[in-house]
Amino acid sequence: MKKLLSLLLVFVLLFLIAACSSDNKKTEETVSETIEEPVTEIPAEEEEAEPEIVEEVKSIMPPMEFEMLVMDSSFIVLEDAMILMGYGEKEISVWKTSGDIAVNISGEGDNPGNKKILEEADKWLSENYERTRKELEDNYLKATEQHADIAGANIEDEKALNVREKYEALYSIYSELYLTVTNPSGTLESFTLKYAEIGNDFTDAMNDFVSSLE
Known part of the structure; x- marks a missing residue:
């Protein structure tokens, strides 16, 4: 009886060992299949393309049109x-006697130190040219706007480019004078x-500008 039980126990042990071996083999196969299975890549989200910046190209200004703008x-x-x-x-003359x-x-300030000098110069302006300082200011603002148009004009003509260069120098000194x-x-x-330095510079710039128009 004991021998029979011993044989039965051995048989059960062998069966369990065989079963475990079989399970291990299946587990290894499953793991192997899992490892070998290709991984599907998730496509990355496409970045939104930045809007293309289109620069506005100015049309080329005809030389004659540009020259008329400069002359004006x-x-x-x-x-x-x-x-x-x-x-x-006149201001210098008044200043000397002040x-x-x-x-x-x-x-x-509320009471500027140059008030008397300007008042006397304004009288001179009215008597000699029938103009006011406000009119000089209006002209200055107009010339400044025109200068911006001239500086920003799209030109290719060699003479026009030279005229613009000389005009800009002239305008710059005029602006400083004003x-x-x-x-x-x-x-x-x-x-x-x-004042004397500006006067000399303006004379030189004026001569250069006039020469560029020839």
Whole structure:
């Protein structure tokens, strides 16, 4: 009986070992299949394309049209520059008799130090040209707008490019002259030196501009 039980026990053990071996084999096959199974890649979300920036291309301005634009603006610049030079000369004359030769003046505050000088220069302007300082200001603003158009014009003609270069130099000095004499500041000496320097620079720029038109 004991022998029979022993044989039965051995048989059960062998069966269990065989079963475990079989399970292990199946597990290995399952793992192997799992490893070998290709992984499906999830496509990455496509990035939204940035909108293309289209630069506006200005049409080329005909040389004749450009030259007319420059001539219109330069007429204001040249005429008013001559008036402004006389305006500044009158300011210096008034300043010399004011007794404030060595005093720094400015146009700031409720009672600007240059008020009397400007009032006398305005009288000179009205008597000699029947113009007002406000009219000079309006012309300055108009010339400034025209200067922006000229500077931004799309041109290719070699002569037009040269004319623009000389015109811009002329306008720059005219602008400095306008801002200087319509708001005199500093001492009489510093103002006189600056006024004289601007006058010389303007004469040179005017000659260069006129030559570019030939």
